[in-house]
Amino acid sequence: MKKPSLREFFNLLEKENKALRIKEEVSVKFEIPFITKKLEPYKAVMFEKVKEAKIPVVAGICGSRERICRALNINEEKLYDKILEALKNPLKTKIVEDGEVKEVKEKPNLKKFPILIHYNCDKYPYVTSAIISAKNPDNEEVENVSIHRLQVLDEKHLAIRIVPRHLYKLCQIAKDKGKNTLDIAISIGNHPAILLAASSPAPFGVSEFDVANRMLNGELKLIECENVNARAPANSEIIFEARILLNKLVEEGPFVDITGTYDAVRLQPLVEVVNVLRRSDCIYQALIPAGFEHKLLMGLAREAKIWEAVRNVVPTVKAVRLTDGGCGWLHVVISLKKQIEGDSKNAILAAFSAHPSVKHVIVVDEDIDVDNLSTVEWALATRFQADEDLIIIKNVRGSSLDPSAEQETGLTCKAGFDATIPLNKPKEKFEKAKIPENQKVKDILSKLNFKI
Ligand code: MN
Numbered sequence: 001m002k003k004p005s006l007r008e009f010f011n012l013l014e015k016e017n018k019a020l021r022i023k024e025e026v027s028v029k030f031e032i033p034f035i036t037k038k039l040e041p042y043k044a045v046m047f048e049k050v051k052e053a054k055i056p057v058v059a060g061i062c063g064s065r066e067r068i069c070r071a072l073n074i075n076e077e078k079l080y081d082k083i084l085e086a087l088k089n090p091l092k093t094k095i096v097e098d099g100e101v102k103e104v105k106e107k108p109n110l111k112k113f114p115i116l117i118h119y120n121c122d123k124y125p126y127v128t129s130a131i132i133s134a135k136n137p138d139n140e141e142v143e144n145v146s147i148h149r150l151q152v153l154d155e156k157h158l159a160i161r162i163v164p165r166h167l168y169k170l171c172q173i174a175k176d177k178g179k180n181t182l183d184i185a186i187s188i189g190n191h192p193a194i195l196l197a198a199s200s201p202a203p204f205g206v207s208e209f210d211v212a213n214r215m216l217n218g219e220l221k222l223i224e225c226e227n228v229n230a231r232a233p234a235n236s237e238i239i240f241e242a243r244i245l246l247n248k249l250v251e252e253g254p255f256v257d258i259t260g261t262y263d264a265v266r267l268q269p270l271v272e273v274v275n276v277l278r279r280s281d282c283i284y285q286a287l288i289p290a291g292f293e294h295k296l297l298m299g300l301a302r303e304a305k306i307w308e309a310v311r312n313v314v315p316t317v318k319a320v321r322l323t324d325g326g327c328g329w330l331h332v333v334i335s336l337k338k339q340i341e342g343d344s345k346n347a348i349l350a351a352f353s354a355h356p357s358v359k360h361v362i363v364v365d366e367d368i369d370v371d372n373l374s375t376v377e378w379a380l381a382t383r384f385q386a387d388e389d390l391i392i393i394k395n396v397r398g399s400s401l402d403p404s405a406e407q408e409t410g411l412t413c414k415a416g417f418d419a420t421i422p423l424n425k426p427k428e429k430f431e432k433a434k435i436p437e438n439q440k441v442k443d444i445l446s447k448l449n450f451k452i
Contacts, residue, residue: 004191004216005100005235006285009071010044010058018067019044027051028125029117033288036060040292046283053114059286062192063293068300071192072215080304082215087202087301090210096221099234101187103280105226108156108240108273114284115152119256125152126255127188128294129287130240131198132160133209133230134167134184137174143231144170145198145208147297149289150186150271151252158186158271159252160244163400166204171246171269181243183228184271189237189285191216200301209233227275237285239277245270257401258298259327260290264407295328302329302355309354310334313346320351321370330359330402333370341423348391348416357399362417367431379419383430391416 013019020043026032032047039045040063047057062068069076115125127150136142144166151159162168174182187194197212209231213220221234227241246269253265287293299322307320316337323331332351338344344363351361364370364379384390398405398412405412421430 003221003235004193004219006058006061006189006191006237007283009191010046010061013044013067013070016070018070019046021046021048023048025049025051028053028057028114032057032059032286033116033118036286037288037291040064040288050114053112055112055114055282055284057114057284057286058189059288060291060293061285062195062297063291065296068192068196068296079300080307083196083200083301083304084308086197086211086214087200089214090202090206091214091218093207093209093213093220093222095231096223096234099221099223100279101232101234101236101239101277102223104278106276108276110152110155110158110273113238116286118289121254121262122256123254126150126289127152127158127186128289129195129285130186130188131190131194132167132184132186133232134170134182135229136170137177137179137182140229142205143207143209144204147195147198149255151255153250156273158242158273159250159268160271161252161255161268169204171244175246180246182246183230184242184244185225185228185230185232186240186242186273187232187236187238189283190233194220194233195297196300199297201305226277237279237282240273241275241277242271242273245272256289258290258294258329259401259403261403263401292324295322295324299328306332306351306354306358309350310336310347313350314343316343317347318366319370323373325373326360327401329357330399332358332361333376334361334363335366335368335370336363337366338420338423344418344420345391345416348418352393352414352416356397357401358414359398359402359412360415360417363420365420376419380417383421384417384419389418391418
């Protein structure tokens with residue numbers, strides 16, 4: 001079996017007509033983001049000729065569920081099990097001496113990489129597909145791997161957005177030990193399993209590399225960096241060996257996050273790149289903020305967790321979706337076969353506890369397709385009464401990404417919508433009527449010169 005890498009996976013997609021190449025010269029400023037955003041639900045894309053750099057750009061790799069399943073070599077029905085199993089049984093990743101990413105070792109010059117400028121009010125190029133790995137200063141056996149946006153300031157400095165999760169905790173531990181810096185490896189151009197694992201809710205103390213390694217059936221290999229104390233995938237395309245300067249804060253932003261709106265500009269830590277490792281013919285990986293890929297990578301493991309939590313209380317759950325319109329993060333639609341009145345409300349509570357960023361949950365019966373939002377709305381219109389079927393929870397912790405949440409305190413109001421048919425009412429009153437079809441009408445329609 002070939003080693004899991006971004007380029008091997010792109011080649012596989014290309015062979016299966018799931019990826020394409022753009023040969024015209026395009027700019028990192030708006031042009032690559034625009035084309036990628038249009039294409040990503042359908043195809044991954046490689047931009048061979050970039051105006052500002054000699055390095056090609058691959059984008060939209062994980063822009064559809066189908067492509068993520070292809071990367072993990074599974075059918076969609078097995079996706080949640082695969083993610084949950086990897087989270088429960090991380091597999092220790094082997095360290096190797098050498099790797100393709102060590103072909104070139106050079107002084108840092110971020111200007112030579114095709115780093116994108118995405119949206120109209122952006123002021124800086126941003127690296128958005130990088131995974132950041134760091135060891136715990138208290139115990140080097142403990143490692144964290146996560147995805148963070150990186151704002152390019154000059155040839156060797158970046159600003160890094162760190163929300164109060166695991167990397168933040170490692171920074172605090174380093175500070176408590178009197179250190180001014182935390183060593184990190186910034187790896188760009190990786191197999192989708194590594195990105196998916198790095199954005200999954202693995203508990204503190206679990207290396208997301210080991211989660212990815214389980215997804216990849218033990219095929220992942222790591223190298224020790226040469227100039228900093230951190231590990232990185234041996235066949236990444238590019239690694240920036242770097243240090244977070246814990247006491248130097250800079251303004252980070254403006255940046256468009258998963259909601260598609262501009263996130264607040266905040267003071268965030270400065271990063272100094274000390275050295276670059278890369279393949280000689282390296283490919284840069286781009287990821288469009290607020291695009292399908294961003295939402296899927298952030299949301300999928302959360303969706304799996306919600307599915308598991310709902311299944312624990314309502315075993316007849318059929319499907320769970322973090323919807324695209326809900327930013328792949330804030331809205332959940334759950335379909336289930338209600339057996340006892342109240343199952344649907346228990347499902348709402350389970351979803352809120354499984355993913356604290358969830359703001360609205362809609363529960364529908366199993367005849368409603370969670371991917372067809374027009375039908376979900378139809379269920380709300382015909383099966384929901386606000387005075388009985390609405391749960392409102394005020395002043396709870398929500399997502400900092402929601403611009404309508406209280407920005408200072410992070411407090412928000414959550415709502416659950418039970419759009420299932422009440423069990424004590426006649427079911428047929430709520431079912432959608434159908435027009436009977438026969439072969440004759442099917443034949444007439446199939447002869448028409450357009451596809452329905
Ligand atoms: Mn972690």
